[in-house]
Amino acid sequence: MYKGISLFLAFFFATQLLCLAQVPGFFMKEDKRKAVIPFNASNSLIIIPVSINGNTPINFLVDTGVRSNILFSKNLGDALELVYTRRIKLVGADGNDDLMASISPINHFDLGPVEGVFQSLLVLEDEFIELESVLGIPIYGILGYEFFKFNPIKVNYDDGKMIFYKTSALKWRPLLYRKMDMTIYENKPYITTTVRQKDGSLIYPKLLIDTGANHGLLLNRETSDDITMPPLFLESALGQSLGGVLYGFIGRVEYMKLANFRLDEVLTSYPDETPFSYVIKDSGRMGSVGAEVLGRSRLIFDYPRSRLFVRKAENFFAPFEFNMSGMVVKKIPDDDNRIYVSDIRAGSPAHRAGLESFDEILSINKVPIFIWELTEINKLLRSEAGKEIELEIRRYENDDLTKWKDHKFTFVLRKQI
Known part of the structure; x- marks a missing residue:
């Protein structure tokens, strides 16, 4: 009788462990307290190599601002021999452009000491290459979300x-870190902080934590009448999203606080309202905090306990500076280094010097x-x-790549905001 009970219990616990191992998520391959994952911090964005289903590793952006894993190319997905089950329509962040994506429901991700099991992928059917042109x-x-949901990171x-911790680790606040309450809503993390605006008013916005956005602070004016524009601002393209370019204004706030650490003169984006704004309003947020702020800190995301720990990084007090040339430079994707x-902004130093959009840069100073x-x-x-x-540039005639003239231009950087 006792032997039968023992066999039953052994079978029961083995079954439970098997079920647990099959839960979709990211886990350490070895039973350790923590594992280290190196990353490339390009523009304070977190980029790591990921192998999908045993294929050659490719660069992925670690982004707290999205709910699903995303692959930017259906052609690449086909080359990786992904299996798709259905198609869905996505709405871009500009609220206007519809994106079609195929769903690949079961995949294995290899991050070295950490693996993602039973991972779903949204695979965009149109190629999205803008991140390479912006980041180089x-x-x-x-x-x-899947990467963060079970483990403190x-x-x-x-x-x-990045240090990937066992779920049971970090029960207490680590030394020199300050704690912020963090809420998870629809698989995205939010904090509430203090912002002093240029008119002297204080606001306490709920902000999305967005490691995948390279802005500092972003405030959506349509979410609250308490958000005021600063007296000095520039009209500008604010960034590239999956759905298109976001437009609005760049200004500054007097300061913002991150876990009561004060950051002064933070560059702040004020995007135009879009048809997508109702999603922002429904979440209750007033904006987001991006990599330009987050990259000045050491962070511990603890989704299981709804906590964010913050510590000053070496560059915490570095001034927030905006592009002083007035020109935006990009890389031609899939090219060596063009x-x-x-x-280019009208009236800016680069514009006054005579530079034009689509000028190719041959040398700088x-x-x-290529260096x-x-x-x-x-x-x-x-x-x-x-x-x-000092720039040496090549200017093509009427988009004809066989006809060009080379020029030299000189200008002086000037603060515009």
Whole structure:
């Protein structure tokens, strides 16, 4: 009798363990307290190599601002021999463009010491290559909520490492970290913080934590009459989303607080209202905090306990600087290192010097362009008011790549905001 009970219990617990192992999520391959995952912090965005179903690793962006894992190319998905079950329509962040995606429901992700089991992928049917043109390195997809949902994860931007902890670890607040309450709504994390605006008023916005956005602070004016525009602002393209380019204004707030750590003169985006705004309003949020702020901190995301731990990083007090040239530079995707002027602001130093959109940059300060990384160029253009920039450019005639003239232009960086 006792032997039969023992066999039954052994079978019961083995079955339970098997079921637990089959829950979709990310887990350490070995039974340890923690595992280290190196990442590339391009523009304070978190980029890691991921192998899908045993294939060659490709770059993924780790993004708390999305619910699902996403692959940016159906052609790539087909090459990876993904299995699809159905198609769905997605609405872009601009609220206007519809995106079609195929769903691949069961995949294995390999991140080195960590693996994602039974992972679903939304595979975009139209190629999305804009992240490579903005960041200068190819990005093929996004890791979303699934990566964070079971385990505390420490992000150290200073040394480019994530630490993936066992679920039962970090029961107490780590030394030198401050705790913020974090809520998870529809698989996305939110915090409430303090912002002092330029008119002196204080607001206490609920903000989406968005590691996949390269802005600092973003405030959606349509969510509250308490959000006021600063007296000094610039009209600007704010960034590239899956659904298109977001437009609005760039200004500054007096300060914002992150776990009571104060950040002064934070660059703040004020996007135009879009048909997508109802989703933002329904979530109760007033905006988001992105990588330009988050990258100045060491963070521990603890989704299971609804907590965010924050510690100052080495660059916490570095000033927030906006592009002082007035031109936006991008990389031609899938090319060795061809950089061009994608947009230029009227009246800016680059515009006054004579530069135009679609000028291809051949050298910067006499250094050939193939030596430059796109991130280094963007740092240079934000670096120091009064700094002289000399560009050698190639200007094509009527989009004919066989006809061009080379020019040299010089301008001085100037703070515009």
